[in-house]
Amino acid sequence: MAIRYRLKELRMARRMSQAEIAEQMGLKLGTYRNYEQGVRELNGETLIRFAEYYQVSTDYILGRDVQQQGLLAASRKNPAQIELSEDGRRQVREFIDFVMQKEREKRLEEEARLRARSGGTPSDDSQRILDGILDDEP
Numbered sequence: 001m002a003i004r005y006r007l008k009e010l011r012m013a014r015r016m017s018q019a020e021i022a023e024q025m026g027l028k029l030g031t032y033r034n035y036e037q038g039v040r041e042l043n044g045e046t047l048i049r050f051a052e053y054y055q056v057s058t059d060y061i062l063g064r065d066v067q068q069q070g071l072l073a074a075s076r077k078n079p080a081q082i083e084l085s086e087d088g089r090r091q092v093r094e095f096i097d098f099v100m101q102k103e104r105e106k107r108l109e110e111e112a113r114l115r116a117r118s119g120g121t122p123s124d125d126s127q128r129i130l131d132g133i134l135d136d137e138p
Contacts, residue, residue: 004038006061010054011036014100025053 011021022032034040042050042061051058 002038002063003042003061004036006063007036007050010050010056010061014054015097020104025049 011018014021016024018032018036019029022029025032031040035042035046047058047061051061054061
């Protein structure tokens, strides 16, 4: 499997946009898109960074190894590979979704705070999530 397909597969398993991954990796969106479209090749350093970020081996990204590593990768790709009951696998998926949503909320909350400090206005999504977080506070 080509690197570009692995990158897209890994990104989609996390239910993240290209922009979110680019930001997390410290890349320009266009650069990330070029990696995912196969227009640009990964250098060794970037390959390692992607492997660490996704918790998989570099061989997996390169298509030399079909097995993903790490609980997150295994549970999001194929929960049946983990020796858990169906209810246990469902709970793992729900927990991962919960944690990922909390991480997104933290990023958006931080973005809103930074923009407020700099005199800018947060995006509609950021503001909506921030309003929901603040409404839930005691």
